[in-house]
Amino acid sequence: MANLMISTLCNQDCPYCFTADYRNLYPLSNRHFLSLADVENRLNFLMRSNIDQARLMGGEPTLHPQFVELVACVRMAGLKVVVFSNGLIPASVLDCLASLPVSECMVLINVSDPQYIHQNISTQQLDTIQRLGTRAMLGFNIYRPDFQLDFLLPIVAETGCRPSIRLGIAHPCLSASNQYIHPNQYVAVGAKIARFARLAASAGVTIEFDCGFVRCMFSEPDWEALCTLKADVGRRCNPILDIDIEGRVMHCYPLAGLGSLPMTADSDAPALRQAFELRVQPYRRAGIFPECSCCSFKAAGECSGGCLSATIRRFRRAPSASLVVPRQGIQQ
Amino acid sequence: MATLSDDKTIVYLCAPDIEWVRDKDQTILVDKRGQSWSLEGIEAAAWDWLVLGYSYKDMVRFMRVAFENQTPDVAMILSHWHDVGILQAAGDDRVG
Numbered sequence: 214m215a216n217l218m219i220s221t222l223c224n225q226d227c228p229y230c231f232t233a234d235y236r237n238l239y240p241l242s243n244r245h246f247l248s249l250a251d252v253e254n255r256l257n258f259l260m261r262s263n264i265d266q267a268r269l270m271g272g273e274p275t276l277h278p279q280f281v282e283l284v285a286c287v288r289m290a291g292l293k294v295v296v297f298s299n300g301l302i303p304a305s306v307l308d309c310l311a312s313l314p315v316s317e318c319m320v321l322i323n324v325s326d327p328q329y330i331h332q333n334i335s336t337q338q339l340d341t342i343q344r345l346g347t348r349a350m351l352g353f354n355i356y357r358p359d360f361q362l363d364f365l366l367p368i369v370a371e372t373g374c375r376p377s378i379r380l381g382i383a384h385p386c387l388s389a390s391n392q393y394i395h396p397n398q399y400v401a402v403g404a405k406i407a408r409f410a411r412l413a414a415s416a417g418v419t420i421e422f423d424c425g426f427v428r429c430m431f432s433e434p435d436w437e438a439l440c441t442l443k444a445d446v447g448r449r450c451n452p453i454l455d456i457d458i459e460g461r462v463m464h465c466y467p468l469a470g471l472g473s474l475p476m477t478a479d480s481d482a483p484a485l486r487q488a489f490e491l492r493v494q495p496y497r498r499a500g501i502f503p504e505c506s507c508c509s510f511k512a513a514g515e516c517s518g519g520c521l522s523a524t525i526r527r528f529r530r531a532p533s534a535s536l537v538v539p540r541q542g543i544q545q
Numbered sequence: 546m547a548t549l550s551d552d553k554t555i556v557y558l559c560a561p562d563i564e565w566v567r568d569k570d571q572t573i574l575v576d577k578r579g580q581s582w583s584l585e586g587i588e589a590a591a592w593d594w595l596v597l598g599y600s601y602k603d604m605v606r607f608m609r610v611a612f613e614n615q616t617p618d619v620a621m622i623l624s625h626w627h628d629v630g631i632l633q634a635a636g637d638d639r640v641g
Contacts, residue, residue, distance in 0.1 A: 495575035498583070499566050506568045506583075528566045528575065531559035531596065535635060538555050538601045538620055 215454035215462075215482050216268045216297070217255050219247040219283065223272040225299050227325065228392040229356035229383035232272075235469040237388070239457070246277045247458040249286065254476070255456065256290045262482035266293040270455075275302040281309045288317070296320045297352075300338035311344050320345050321379060323352040324368070326360055334368065342372040349374040352423075355406075356383035358398045362409040366416050378413065380406060381423035384520040387470035396501040396523060399430035407435035414442050422447035425520035427501065428510045450517040452489040454482055464489040467522035496525050556635035557623055563631065565592070574631060582631060587617045 222245050223230075247255070259267060267287040275298055277283060287294050294313060300322040302310070310320055322342055324334050342349045351365055351374060365378055382402065385393040394402055410420045420439075424447045431439060431446075439446060452464040461473035462485050471492065474485055499506050500518020510516040518524060562577040572584040572592050584592050590611060594604045604619045626632040 491579060495579055495581035498575075498581055499568060499573050503567065503569045506573060507570045528564040529596075531563035531565055531574075532598065533558065534598055536557045536595065536601055536623070538557060538623055540553055540555055 214266075214268060215259065215262065215264060215456060216270050217247070217259075218271060218455065218457045219252075219269050219274045219280075220271040220277045221245045221458060222276050223299075224276065224301050225273070225325075227299075227323075227354070227356075229354055230391055231384070231386060231466040232469070233391040234386035234388050235457070235463070235466050237390070238469055239459070239461070244458065245272075246279070247283075249279055249282060251458070251460070252283055252286050254460070254478075256286060256292065258456075258476060258481065259292060260290065261479075264292075264482060266295050268295040268297065270297040273299055273301065275306040280306045284309055284313075288313070294318045298322055300324065300341045301335070302341050307341055307344055310348065311346075313348065315347050318348045319375075320349050321352045322349055322374075323354060324365070326353075326357070327364055328361060334364075339368070339372060342368065342374045346373050347375045350377055350379060351375075352379040352381065354381040354383050354423075355394055355402060356392045358394065358401055360402075360405070362405070363412065366413060366418060369418050370416065376417055377419045377421055379421040379423060382425055382520075384425050384467050384522050385526055386467045387522055387525060389526060393523075396427075396519060399427060399501075400432075403430035403435060404432065407431060407438055410439055410442055410444055420444050424449050424451075424453070425517075425523075427519045428516040429502070429504075429508070448516045450519065450521050452486045452493075454485055454489075464493065464521075467520065468493075468525075471525075493521055493525075496521060496528070499524050499527065501527070557627060557632040558635060559595075560630055560633050565596070567593070576630075580630060582629065587612055587615065588622055591617075591619060591622050 221241055256267065274280070274296055284294055294317060296310065298320055310318060322338065324338065327334065349372070351368060353362060353365060369376055369378070383391065383393040385391065413420055419442070422445060426447045428436070428448055455463045455466050456476060460476040462476050463469050463473045464471055474488055500508070500511060501520065501523045505511055505518040508516065511518045560576060563574055565572055565574045570585065572589040574582040574584065591604060591608070594607055599607070601619065608617050608619055623632060627634055
């Protein structure tokens with residue numbers, strides 16, 4: 214997979230936004246949108262990487278003024294359309310997405326926790342989800358330990374969207390300038406997720422997981438319950454590849470601080486992933502907890518040790534001070 | 546500022562870009578060239594004292610107290626770290 218940024222602009226200001234470091238490193242220029250000329254380059258990249266879907270993101274991707282034309286290019290290339298949106302979608306874009314075959318289009322609509330934005334999910338978002346039907350899937354990013362999820366189930370029931378909810382944990386950017394869940398809070402978060410998964414299952418709704426979850430955040434009974442519910446807990450952490458409008462390829466937005474690689478005319482996703490993996494490989498010995506490096510789940514490949522950005526944040530720079538040692542001591 | 550090693554002393558510095566983390570059973574060191582090291586037991590203790598800024602003399606004294614029966618040789622540990630690239634000696638070509 215690889216995500217294509219097509220808009221640097223967003224019409225929301227989520228406190229957990231993973232692009233915080235990216236925006237600091239690469240301040241906005243006058244160019245806010247991927248040009249249609251560059252779309253062809255991106256699609257060629259996806260096709261030579263054997264990727265069958267164009268995952269469009271931003272900012273808010275649907276703010277792209279030529280979104281409809283862009284989607285036409287994607288469809289012409291024979292790729293599925295996946296959109297990561299906040300649901301505040303312009304009418305013309307909504308018409309376009311709603312006209313696509315259900316099997317060829319998925320719009321992940323991230324909604325916010327109503328208790329912190331002091332408003333319920335907006336009428337526009339509800340209308341959008343309803344209009345998209347099973348093309349739409351709800352997403353929710355957990356960035357505070359006192360989150361609530363129950364409000365999502367009535368939305369699924371009332372709008373007729375896909376009976377599945379994608380949960381993400383907000384991870385820190387390397388600078389930690391965004392809001393995120395600290396690993397020390399994972400166990401409490403895991404218990405709430407497991408409770409919700411059972412509730413959702415009773416309503417016929419399944420739970421999907423984004424990256425960076427860890428096995429030990431769930432108690433044994435909760436883990437067994439999640440397995441019974443066939444929940445695919447996202448214990449992975451690998452270079453998804455986020456590609457910005459300038460053609461810079463990043464491991465992922467939280468790790469934008471590690472630098473980027475250029476998308477060249479012949480580069481493909483596997484080669485870029487391998488280059489990023491080489492760069493981060495030493496850090497993979499550790500994990501988000503001090504116990505990760507000796508954890509049997511991690512050793513067996515059943516857990517990645519959590520988000521690499523959170524892991525790297527645990528590392529400290531070695532001191533620059535010198536140590537004077539008598540040569541006599543060494544020769545002994 | 547580090548002084549250069551001379552006939553009687555050798556001055557060690559951490560290699561550039563070394564980062565480290567203390568885990569449950571080990572201390573992990575990494576650098577930007579993709580190398581990593583795992584320090585356990587006596588070596589992990591020595592590393593802790595090194596990053597806390599203690600002198601060689603203090604490290605030797607602490608080792609004698611903490612590892613009474615093993616009498617670890619701090620100088621040999623440091624020399625080994627120099628050999629594997631964790632430390633550099635002032636005056637080494639590599640020190641930059």
